[in-house]
Structure formats: structure tokens, C-alpha cells
Amino acid sequence: MSTNIVKPELLAPAGNFEKLQAALIYGADAVYFGGKDFSLRTMSDNFTREEILAAVDFTHGLGKKIYAAVNVFARNADIEPVAEYLAFLDGAGVDAVIVSDLGVLSLAKATNLDVHISTQANVTNHRAAKFFHELGAKRIVLARELTRDEIADIRRNCAAELEIFIHGAMCISYSGRCWLSKFLTGRDANQGSCTHSCRWKYNLVEETREGEFFPVGEDTRGTYVMNSRDLCLLPNIGDVIRSGVASLKIEGRMKSVNYVAGAVKVYRAAIDEFCADPENFSVRDEWIAELDKIPHRPYTAGFFTGDAQPTEFYSTSKPQRAAKFLGIVRAFNAATMTATVEQRGKFVVGQSVEFLQPRGKIFSQTITAIRDELGKELSAAPHAQQVVTVPVAEPVEIWSLMRS
Ligand code: SF4
Structure with missing residues (x-):
């Protein structure tokens, strides 16, 4: 490995036990999961306490790491149950918890668990990263809205481990801080119940013509003005690794085994090949072909490159056809x-x-x-x-x- 390059961790989603196994067997260094409570993905299968114990055994048996998402914004009534849940995770041997809420952070600090600050906390600058580090966080999952230069600047100014998303679905709002779903359906994205209202088809209604819908489409299929493309940083993987982040995260606890296996296999190969020989590295056509076979919307580099990347996709909100x-x-x-x-x-x-x-x-x-x-x-x-x-x-x- 080149002397200036530190190989980052490849972190994959584990929506259930089978996806956890697939992620690790296809090459992830670590996985993240949600329990039945207090994780912002109430529609993924999520893990029972028995499954968490089995998941920790399986993961540690392969010499890898497992993190629990406890990134709910807690209400007063949640405090005691969250404290009890954190104590269980600590006893189960989970390596770290991913938290957003300062109350939950303070509870996690009372355990032996490492603490990672969730992207939901919207860390976008080195002062915020340092502040969370001083509060006891080992790692900061940066907001998705940062450029590579901003990430590198935070790296230079903060000693905490940094983690960024490299692949998967994105919100049109600020890393999930969004009230659209709550406003339209009563289901709160900040409590893990997002209905993905940003992907719905919208029409214009004149206030005196109730029930008359005026299409505002770019074409005959409608308008999806808030439908974000999916993030894919494979073409930028060299710059991602050179930025010095410790962990590269794939989004998708609600996605299929096929998605997890394919995405992990591609990024495993790309990270290994880049770190082995950065000067002669190039992105392989077969990796791009594989990422086209897993379920996805059209890809974008999002905010990473700092230029005007297309971020919305207006034709349809449905994922592109994937390999069956x-x-x-x-x-x-x-x-x-x-x-x-x-x-x-x-x-x-x-x-x-x-x-x-x-x-x-x-x-x-x-x-x-x-x-x-x-x-x-x-x-x-x-x-x-x-x-x-x-x-x-x-x-x-x-x-x-x-x-x-
Ligand atoms: S409605 Fe869309 S933008 Fe808002 S939290 Fe849900 S997925 Fe994200």
C-alpha cells in the first residue's frame, strides 16, 4: 500500500440477519443495523435482541465490526427505554452506537460503547466535528452535502474519525431533516417512519378549483421535482480515499440482498485496488456494469465534486430495472x-x-x-x-x- 494512503473501512447496511451475512461475506469490514426501537428505519426488518446477539457473534467471528443505529430524536418518554437499550447493546458486545440526539449521546457516554455521530446531526464544519469529538464521540458521520475540499478541511482540523456516504439513496432535504412526510402523512422521518413523499408525483391546484389537478410535467410521465438521484462515488473513489476519511458507508438498510452483495463486492474491489497501487488505478468497466445491475435511480456524485452535478431525476421515481x-x-x-x-x-x-x-x-x-x-x-x-x-x-x- 502507498505510504500516504490509509485504507478506509467499508461499512455496509444490514437490514436483517441475511443481509448482514451477505454484506460481510461479500467483503464489508463492518455493518450497521437498527434494533426494533430507536433507529431511523422503522420499515426495514430490524433486529430483535436475540438476533442482535447472534449478529454480534457472527460479525466478530469474522473479525469484523458491528454498529447499532440509535439515531432517533428522543422525547422525554424515550430516555429510560433508550438507556436500558444502550446497556443491552453494551452487554451484547456491539462495537459502537450511531446517535444524533445529545440526550442519547450523554446516555451512551455512560456505557463502554464507542459513539459515532449520525449524519442526521448534520455536521458540516470542523468546529461542529471538534465539538462532538470533545463531547466524547469517536467518529463523525458527515452530512452528505459536503464537497471533497470541505471534507479534507474537516479532516485537517479535527482528530475524530470521519465517515461519509459513498453510495445509495439521498434525500432532497438536508440529510433527512425533513418534515414533508410528517406534514403529508403524519409519519415522521425524524422518528424513522418516512413515507418518501419526495418521490411522489405532484400536480398544481388553483385554490378555488378544488379537485382539479393541473399537471406540471416535463413529459407525459409527470413531474418528480423532488426525486433525488442516487449517490455513487465509485468514479471518485481515489479522491474519496485521499481525503483521509476512516469509513466509507453504503446506504440501504431497506434494500435487497442483491443490492447489498453487488454494491459491497464492487467497492471492496475498488478500495483494495486503489490502495494497492494508487498511481495506476482506474475504475473498471465491470464495476460500473455491476452497479447498473443492482436496484438504483440514475446516479450522481451529489455534492462531492463541488460542481453542478444533476441531483434530481424528473422522469420517474421508480428505481431502474435491476438484475432479477x-x-x-x-x-x-x-x-x-x-x-x-x-x-x-x-x-x-x-x-x-x-x-x-x-x-x-x-x-x-x-x-x-x-x-x-x-x-x-x-x-x-x-x-x-x-x-x-x-x-x-x-x-x-x-x-x-x-x-x-
Ligand atoms: S420525504 Fe424524502 S427528503 Fe424527506 S426525509 Fe423522506 S426521503 Fe428524505
Whole structure:
């Protein structure tokens, strides 16, 4: 590794236990999750206390780190339950908690947990970063609205570890500090219940013509004036690493296993290759192709480059079509060259598929046969989580994802 380059941590979302496993097996150094309470993603599956204990065991068994999001803006009634929850996380062996609220920070300080300041705290300058560091925070997750020069300036002026988002969905508001969802639906983004109202289709209504909707569209599909593109800093990964941040975070606790595995695999390879030889590094076409296969809206570098990047996408609020996720390889038999696949989407004999492997290259083939657990031949694997075997053209790693 080049002497001036410090390899950053790759931090991935764990919306449930399976996604946590996928993130770590595909190469993340650390994962973040939310418990059933006090995390700003109430619509992801989130972890029970039993699952948290199992998740800590699994993560530490691989020598990696696990952080708990406790980034709710707490009300008075939350204080005692939050304190009890933090004590549980401390006892469970979680490595750090991600907090936004100063009350929660003060409670976390009374435990042995490391404290990371959430992006919800909107740290945009080195004075704020230093202040949180002096209050006991080990790491600051910077606001997404910063340029690389501003990030580097905070790095020079603050000794705390810094973390930034490198990939995933963005808010049109200031890093999630938004009342749109609360105003329109009563569901509060600052309490983890955002309905993504910024992605809805909007019309103009003249105040005396109730019920008459005037379209304000750029085209026939409507107008999505607040629909943000997704962040992708893969093309800027060299500048990101040179900025000296300690941790690079992928957004998406509510996203699929396919998204987590694909994004982690790409950024793992890019970070490793850049740090091994920064002078001769270039972004590979196959990485860009893989990021196009996972669910996403059109990409943007957001605020990072400091120029006029497009940040909204006006055509549709729906994610672009991604590779269809068909199953997870649970076992491989080298003698028979067959893979045992836990099915997630329908596939049939004669279908072209590809295998995304945790470490090896992607390979494609045609499904020539499908057998159920009793060895009976099937023409299709139609049932969710049905376990079948299929012949494979190449040795395939366990935890590979079969897609079409
Ligand atoms: S409505 Fe949109 S901008 Fe507001 S918090 Fe939700 S996702 Fe973010």
C-alpha cells in the first residue's frame, strides 16, 4: 500500500440477519443495523435482541465490526427505554452506537460503547466535528452535502474519525431533516417512519378549483421535482480515499440482498485496488456494469465534486430495472458439479442466468436441469425459498447469488 494512503473501512447496511451475512461475506469490514426501537428505519426488518446477539457473534467471528443505529430524536418518554437499550447493546458486545440526539449521546457516554455521530446531526464544519469529538464521540458521520475540499478541511482540523456516504439513496432535504412526510402523512422521518413523499408525483391546484389537478410535467410521465438521484462515488473513489476519511458507508438498510452483495463486492474491489497501487488505478468497466445491475435511480456524485452535478431525476421515481434475483447458492458438490440453490424468484429449465460470487468472477450459463430435494426433475422452481439443485458450468462459491 502507498505510504500516504490509509485504507478506509467499508461499512455496509444490514437490514436483517441475511443481509448482514451477505454484506460481510461479500467483503464489508463492518455493518450497521437498527434494533426494533430507536433507529431511523422503522420499515426495514430490524433486529430483535436475540438476533442482535447472534449478529454480534457472527460479525466478530469474522473479525469484523458491528454498529447499532440509535439515531432517533428522543422525547422525554424515550430516555429510560433508550438507556436500558444502550446497556443491552453494551452487554451484547456491539462495537459502537450511531446517535444524533445529545440526550442519547450523554446516555451512551455512560456505557463502554464507542459513539459515532449520525449524519442526521448534520455536521458540516470542523468546529461542529471538534465539538462532538470533545463531547466524547469517536467518529463523525458527515452530512452528505459536503464537497471533497470541505471534507479534507474537516479532516485537517479535527482528530475524530470521519465517515461519509459513498453510495445509495439521498434525500432532497438536508440529510433527512425533513418534515414533508410528517406534514403529508403524519409519519415522521425524524422518528424513522418516512413515507418518501419526495418521490411522489405532484400536480398544481388553483385554490378555488378544488379537485382539479393541473399537471406540471416535463413529459407525459409527470413531474418528480423532488426525486433525488442516487449517490455513487465509485468514479471518485481515489479522491474519496485521499481525503483521509476512516469509513466509507453504503446506504440501504431497506434494500435487497442483491443490492447489498453487488454494491459491497464492487467497492471492496475498488478500495483494495486503489490502495494497492494508487498511481495506476482506474475504475473498471465491470464495476460500473455491476452497479447498473443492482436496484438504483440514475446516479450522481451529489455534492462531492463541488460542481453542478444533476441531483434530481424528473422522469420517474421508480428505481431502474435491476438484475432479477433468483436464488442463493447454499452448497456446491464438486463431484456432480451441482449447486444447491435456495430459490427467491421463479426460474425455469432453459433460462439464461448468471452467478455473482463473493470472491470469484461472475459467470453465465443456461439452466439445463432442476431437481427438488428428493431428486425429482422439475421444469421450474416456482416456490419461494424452495431448495433445488441445478448443474453448474463452473465451481461456484457458497453465498453466490443466481440472477437473470
Ligand atoms: S420525504 Fe424524502 S427528503 Fe424527506 S426525509 Fe423522506 S426521503 Fe428524505
